[in-house]
Amino acid sequence: MEDSLTELQALLARPEVIWVFVVVFATVVTNYVARKALVQVEKQALKTQNVWDDALVRSARRPATWLIWVLGISWAAEIIAKGTDSTLDQLIDPTRFIAVVGLLVYFLARFITEVEEAFIKNGADITTSHAVGKLLRISVFITGALTILQTLGVSVSGVLAFGGIGGIAVGFAAKDLLANFFGGLMIYLDRPFSVGDWVRSPDRDIEGTVEHIGWRLTMIRTFDQRPLYVPNSVFTTISLENPSRMRNRRIYEKIGVRYDDASKVKVIVDDVRSMLAEHPEIDPNRTLIVNFNAFAASSMEFFVYAFTKTTNWVEFHKIKESILLDIVDIVEGHGAEFAFPTQTVHLERSEMAEPEPE
Numbered sequence: 001m002e003d004s005l006t007e008l009q010a011l012l013a014r015p016e017v018i019w020v021f022v023v024v025f026a027t028v029v030t031n032y033v034a035r036k037a038l039v040q041v042e043k044q045a046l047k048t049q050n051v052w053d054d055a056l057v058r059s060a061r062r063p064a065t066w067l068i069w070v071l072g073i074s075w076a077a078e079i080i081a082k083g084t085d086s087t088l089d090q091l092i093d094p095t096r097f098i099a100v101v102g103l104l105v106y107f108l109a110r111f112i113t114e115v116e117e118a119f120i121k122n123g124a125d126i127t128t129s130h131a132v133g134k135l136l137r138i139s140v141f142i143t144g145a146l147t148i149l150q151t152l153g154v155s156v157s158g159v160l161a162f163g164g165i166g167g168i169a170v171g172f173a174a175k176d177l178l179a180n181f182f183g184g185l186m187i188y189l190d191r192p193f194s195v196g197d198w199v200r201s202p203d204r205d206i207e208g209t210v211e212h213i214g215w216r217l218t219m220i221r222t223f224d225q226r227p228l229y230v231p232n233s234v235f236t237t238i239s240l241e242n243p244s245r246m247r248n249r250r251i252y253e254k255i256g257v258r259y260d261d262a263s264k265v266k267v268i269v270d271d272v273r274s275m276l277a278e279h280p281e282i283d284p285n286r287t288l289i290v291n292f293n294a295f296a297a298s299s300m301e302f303f304v305y306a307f308t309k310t311t312n313w314v315e316f317h318k319i320k321e322s323i324l325l326d327i328v329d330i331v332e333g334h335g336a337e338f339a340f341p342t343q344t345v346h347l348e349r350s351e352m353a354e355p356e357p358e
Contacts, residue, residue: 023079027072031065038064055114063107070099098148105144112136126195130213131188180216183232187213192235197244204238206230248283248307249316251323256299261336265292269302271330276306281319283309299339 038061045053074096116133120126193199193210199220200207208222218235220228257265273290276282286307294301304327308319331338 023072023076027068027076030072031068034068035061035065052115055111055118059107059111059114063103063110067100067103070096070103074099094151097151101144101147101151105140108140109137112140134215179233179236180231183234183236184213184215184218187218187232187235192240193242193244197242200241200243201238202241204234206238206240243311246311248286248309249311249313251304251306251308251320253304253324254293254301255304255327255331256296256301256339257331258337258339259300261334262300264334264336265300265302268331268334268336271334272302272304272327275326275330276304276323279323281308281310281322283307296339298341 038057042054042057042061045057048054074092077092112133116129120129187193195210195213197210198208199210206220206228208220208228210218211221211227212219214232216232217229218232220230222228257268269290269292273288276288276290277284282288283306287305288307289305290302292300292302304323306323308316310316310319
């Protein structure tokens with residue numbers, strides 16, 4: 001027992017052990033101070049309108065505290081390695097470098113995500129923000145991986161050369177996957193639609209609201225609430241309409257009045273034209289036409305051609321309903337009636353046959 005206590009006292013008396021305790025204690029204190037300081041800095045950053053400082057502080061909190069632990073533990077390991085003359089010191093530098101690079105990559109990825117979310121909250125385009133964020137994060141991860149491989153002694157030029165040769169083989173084997181990837185890239189660059197847009201294709205049975213744009217698939221929610229997953233390569237070969245980007249919605253109706261009310265057609269058309277010109281929901285900067293148009297089989301037709309200010313589908317139908325009811329009031333106010341399919345049959349009168357004599 002006394003021998004064990006003597007050995008322990010001798011071990012604790014060694015200077016490297018004392019320095020290890022000092023380094024660990026300093027690491028704990030520094031980590032505590034850093035966490036408290038970053039919390040205060042974050043509170044100050046939230047008071048500003050700048051999104052960059054908020055994203056920077058929030059992204060740095062966790063990697064900064066982990067970095068303190070990495071540096072403290074590595075220094076303590078160096079002291080132990082030198083005191084024991086072990087080969088541990090050969091692993092300390094590359095391990096520390098890999099850990100620092102990993103934390104840097106983690107910090108940059110978090111920073112990109114925080115900035116992306118901040119821009120979206122401030123009204124930036126969701127599709128563009130996600131696209132730029134994904135590209136930046138992929139670039140950061142690739143750069144970090146290549147840096148770590150170079151540290152481990154792997155030839156980066158060899159990896160890149162192998163990747164070029166392997167890319168050809170992968171390209172043949174996964175051409176559909178690459179087609180979808182580049183299709184998604186074209187969507188991000190050309191921006192024919194964004195998340196939340198209502199889209200439809202006259203070439204395919206595709207119609208609904210865009211909910212998600214990925215690198216391989218775009219998810220569209222149809223109007224019966226079913227999810228429709230469309231490969232991005234499809235959008236490079238079809239025509240696509242985006243009603244969400246309409247400036248106006250059109251009202252185009254043909255209305256028939258009886259031939260018996262032919263004398264009232266002109267005044268009816270004039271009153272309908274005046275009503276639309278004064279209607280607050282009709283865009284005066286767009287084409288407005290109300291004209292007698294044709295002698296139909298059962299009616300005298302005039303047509304209404306106008307554009308509403310709103311593009312909202314529900315609101316448009318409310319406005320259209322109001323206008324059509326106003327037209328009904330105008331027609332009936334002039335004592336006229338709407339026409340419906342009728343036929344007039346003309347019968348020739350013939351002499352009654354004389355009865356034959358008995």
